[in-house]
Amino acid sequence: MKKLLAMVLAMTMVMALVACGGNKDSTTPAQDTPPAENNAPEAPETPAAGGELTLWTYPIGNWGQEDKVKAITDAFTADTGISVKVEYLAYADGDDKVNSAITAKSAPDLIMEGPERLVTNWGDKGYLVDLSDMFDDTDKSEINAAAMTACTHSNGEVYEYPLVVTAHCMAVNLDAFKEAGADQYLDMATRTWSTDDFIKAVDALYAHFNSPVGAVFCKGQGGDQGTRALVNNMYGGTFTNAAHDQYTWDDPLNVKALEQLKSMPGITFDASLEGGDEIKVFYQGILKMAFCWNIAQQLNPNLADTGAGLTASGEEIAFMAFPSESGAPQLCGGIWGFGIFDNGDQARIDNAKTFIKWMCDSEHTVDAVKTANYFAARSSAEGTDLSAIWADNDIMNDYQVLMPYLGDYYQVTKGWAGARTEWWTMLQKVGEGANIAETVATYAGNANAAAG
Amino acid sequence: MKIESGNGRAYKIVSIIILVILAFLFTFPLYWIVTGAFKNGADINATKPIWVPTEWVMNNFDKLMKQRTVPLWEVYLPFGSFFNGGKKILLTAGPEAPGAIRWLINAVLMSVLAMLFTCLTAAMAGYALAKKRFNGRTLLFSLIVCAMALPKQVILIPLLKEMSALHLYDSLWAVIFPTVGWPFGVFLMKQFSESIPGEILEAARIDGSSEWNTFSTVVMPMIKPGIGALAIFTFINCWNDYFMQLVMLASGSNFTIPLGVATLQAETSVDNGLLMAGATLAAAPIIIVFLIFQKYFTQGITMGAVKG
């Protein structure tokens, strides 16, 4: 035992020594970020324009993939001398990480997400820097007006500089639909369908496959825009009021939709899934439709590497709008961009602003947008036209047909994060067979109470 | 538990059969992880369980290695920033490496350091509690017993703030130090030290041996098995302490392999092959450690806990 212990100890010491030794020649007592971050000769002692930034990003399209992000941040570093250290957050525990970092006074300089977090939460609590001085009149005319509104807090301060937008939709397994004879209900030209057709399609699929074909997933908040959009669109219910100060999902139309969904044998309420899990099960070909979908998923090769727009067994995936009675669905939007945490260091804030300017409003914006796999949040940036950057991509072009259905961006309603929790908890209770009208009233009431 | 002599034989046979079945059930998760790591995409995503991979591929490990790139080796000197004008002192060496490799190194480093610190401090404290009649001993011991079973979640927030104030947040030390502070080891070592005959210590004292010498040459060898048991217990516990790692470690270069695997699991679309590869990598070192130390472990338990 002693020998072993001694050996372990000795090994640790040797390792530590090697570490020290390796460092000796380059002993620039490092700063917050590790030295030798880029194996390229890091800008020799970069004093003048140098500096460093930390960026935490959620998996927004390929902004969650290191190789893609590194390409663009390296270009930024080469251009400005500012190095960027990127951390990749997951939706499952990213929020907790940011909150613990704030508590530990170690928040990153930059964060990439949407207004629902940046504006309603961290901005609202005063952790973010006001970016309004970054928008001149040209910017305001170029940026999508709805996106600009969503990024602006009710106090007039802007907490997010938008980069990309998209509409969230759903997806169907086209081959399975054809097999069950349900493809007649899909309008592939407009990508819309009526609620009645949806119900008939689910019944036809269920009759054919004899197992649930769609899942109202409710394990957590991941991908919940899908379940919200499904319930809201079926009979035209709303989630919040237009002024964004009250939750209205106890709307009888939503109750009707939930009762309808609950009564369908082809639809299961599944508290073991959230958005990402649902997509996996959809890829596996078990579920025949996915409610958590958008263009990035359509473009992303799936897990079995069978190619874009195909399931693991190679069946064709088609994106669709959510079913609606009116034929004019209201799709949930995603607006993603950057926010700056106020860590009390003006130099870093300035660097962060340089970063945002470079990514969101310069000739490099094309690359930043393409990295995200979504549509640009503005028509042009510093003279570069952004409206046609996806012209060479058929899938993106097809997807344009959904963009006019982009609905109200209600995710900035006060008390949003709490309301999301109420929503999926409510779905769990509904799934367990609780009285729907009462449950909906209770949880919508909770959300409103918390929003105060 | 009642064994009638007539039925003894039948009972024995039945229990062996049950045990064999249980053994299969207990081995299965590990089997599933390891085979899963080598399955191809079709097998992984198959809707029916594929008991044996149709082909063995390294694909998942390749993907795992491509997840993140971080410096291979980097040690943060604790408290260094207090002597360096607020800047962290990092000892960095080695080229850029796949994140998974670094996470593995981090996890091993973290668990080994926690193990060494715990064994040393706990052995000393346990000996003192058992054999030294100092004032306040009973009070200290009751405090230790009370705190022993406390889950770390209880002090989550104060601990996080403390780590932040000590500039330890987002470093392995933030996981190591609380592990060392957890008084279970002291309790265990006290139980072991109780069994040291007082006469031996007396004899050493009469021989003129210094307190430290007595401890290192007389006491240590006698509680050696106990230290072995504590070492393995601490290593495994620290390795498995997903909670502390989750809260205290923020950047990808400081992750441990269990935390890294958990993060992969949290990504938007779940890739089971990748996860199994990560899980294999996370399980392998600790199983190896267990197999090496197994003998000491069982020995240690035999001598210590039984005599309590």
Added chain:
Amino acid sequence: MAKQSHPTMSRALQKRENITGYLFMLPSLIFFIGFVVIPMIICIITSLTDANMHDQGMFGNFVGLSNFTKLTKDVDFLEALKNTFIIVVVSVPTVCAFSLWVSSAIYKLSGPVLSAFRCIFYLPVVTGSVAVTVVWKWMYDNYTGIFNHVLKGAGLIEQNINWLGDSKYALWCIILILFTTSVGQPIVLYVSALGNVDQTLIEAAEVDGATSFQVFWKVKWAQMMPTTLYILVITTINSFQCFALIQLLTKGGAGTNTVMYDIYWTAFKLTEQAGHFGYANAMGVVLAIFIGLLSALQFKLAKEK
């Protein structure tokens, strides 16, 4: 045991014992006080305040016991407390009983076989909770999981059971995983303990005409009491590892919330309730009291035997 009696320890000797005693305690005390006691004290103090993440500084305003009175009305917390109680109360005794049974069945087997069994039951422990969780998640899967596949194949169930999504099953699924990751160590311990039982006492009891049950209860069990106490403690500690299982499998949904998870949730999840540190610390204090009582009970039971 082995209490040295120093009824009249001289002053000088006592002083010497104090100094050496505390010097030996010192390294351990630094860590214990620094990273357990001080945070615990801060936790107790902040539980009486409205401290939260948005205000700078460690302590907020003193609010008396209002956090605690709020807790008694917090439905989620009460459910979490109940679940924590269930987990501990179910898993600790079952782990003890099961490992005792396994040990008594294997301890007389020949060396290599015994060794193999011991290792196998230890495997889930050393596989690590995160790795184990990954595979169990797959096995419990509603659509492609092994459980549903096997049970359906055997004709025991007709519809897939949503193991982790159904509040009827989810908590028990968690307890089952916890169980497999907990029994390893107790089995190793009991095997050793059974092998060490004083053989002459057993023989003496048998000569006196004791039944095998009496032999077990009066002789073996009594001798193994210290081992059992130790097992109770480590199993209790182990049952708090369920945080990882809950975070990775159910996120506290489907009736699997526990106090440990609730504290984390209240502190850091992105909700409007998040960052209420005073409130979260109050939960911590309640949990600490709960654990303290439990430990005291265990020690008392063990001492009585």
